[in-house]
Amino acid sequence: MLDREALDRAIAEHGRVARVVILEVRGSVPRGAGTEMLVWDGGQSGTIGGGRLEFDAAEAARQALDGGGDLARVYPLGPALGQCCGGSVRVLTEVFDAARAGALPQAGLWARPLPGVTGGHAPAAEGLSHGWFAEYIAPARRPLWVWGAGHVGRAVVHTMAPLPDFAITWVDTAASRFPDAIPEGVDQLIAAEPERLAPHAPETAMHLILTYSHDLDLALCHGLLTRGFGFCGLIGSATKWARFQKRLLTLGHAQDQISRITCPIGNPALGKHPQAIAVGVAAALLISPNDQITIGDGTQWARHS
Structure with missing residues (x-):
């Protein structure tokens, strides 16, 4: 679920912000699908599970802020990351500025194709479908x-x-x-x-x-x-x-x-x-x-x- 208020606040304070959200998980993982964090130049808020996974995802988010653009990536939580969970995490990173955040729906379901995907069908409910991702905008606090x-x-x-x-x-x-x-x-x-x-x-x-x-x-x-x-x-x-x-x-x-x-x-x-x-x-x-x-x-x- 996208925390619209937290995103707007981070953009107001830091300018361009990368949002990192877990799309799906397999096996043993630190956090579940829908967990998010925000990353900006010099800082971040929230957590997707800590450890090497979060460190690498935050670094990738800063590269996206430097011009790399949106990206989706799978992280296997094994020896390559120095972790022993044994599962895997699929992560989406999206870069927002005030204009892009302002175009988001105020409430309800927000669906969009994952980076690099053309065609496909948006899911009717929260989750993944044919290369699309949909999630709800969090209600006002x-x-x-x-x-x-x-x-x-x-x-x-x-x-x-x-x-x-x-x-x-x-x-x-x-x-x-x-x-x-x-x-x-x-x-x-x-x-x-x-x-x-x-x-x-x-x-x-x-x-x-x-x-x-x-x-x-x-x-x-x-x-x-x-x-x-x-x-x-x-x-x-x-x-x-x-x-x-x-x-x-x-x-x-x-x-x-x-x-x-x-x-x-x-x-x-x-x-x-x-x-x-x-x-x-x-x-x-x-x-x-x-x-x-x-x-x-x-x-x-x-x-x-």
């Missing part, structure tokens, strides 16, 4: 707003930023509260009064409230309940949440709406280390919108759509 850049906020953002599912907006009150390096693709927002941003978040956005202040946490819960949301998780104990529910009722919110906020967050079975909380949160947000999971304390966490 789900907006995820992370409120707070403390230990848990940093762990959550660094855990979830590499995932292709989320468009992360990271909010805190001062630049000094953020790490020196913000993960690629994460939008940083600095606001002295973060709760004033709540009305500007998409109504379908997911939110994780992880700030340093209980007063700010409450103001954000109030603002998001007023605005509407797809999912909202609040860090804290059961005691904190009991007190918040009473105060939110006093602010005029109905109990059934207040109950849409999940608190505590994470999986207690994993512990309270910031990274453990981040892993539990990430797992929950990756569950299908219509599914529920039961976490360590026996409660069910459903992601609302």
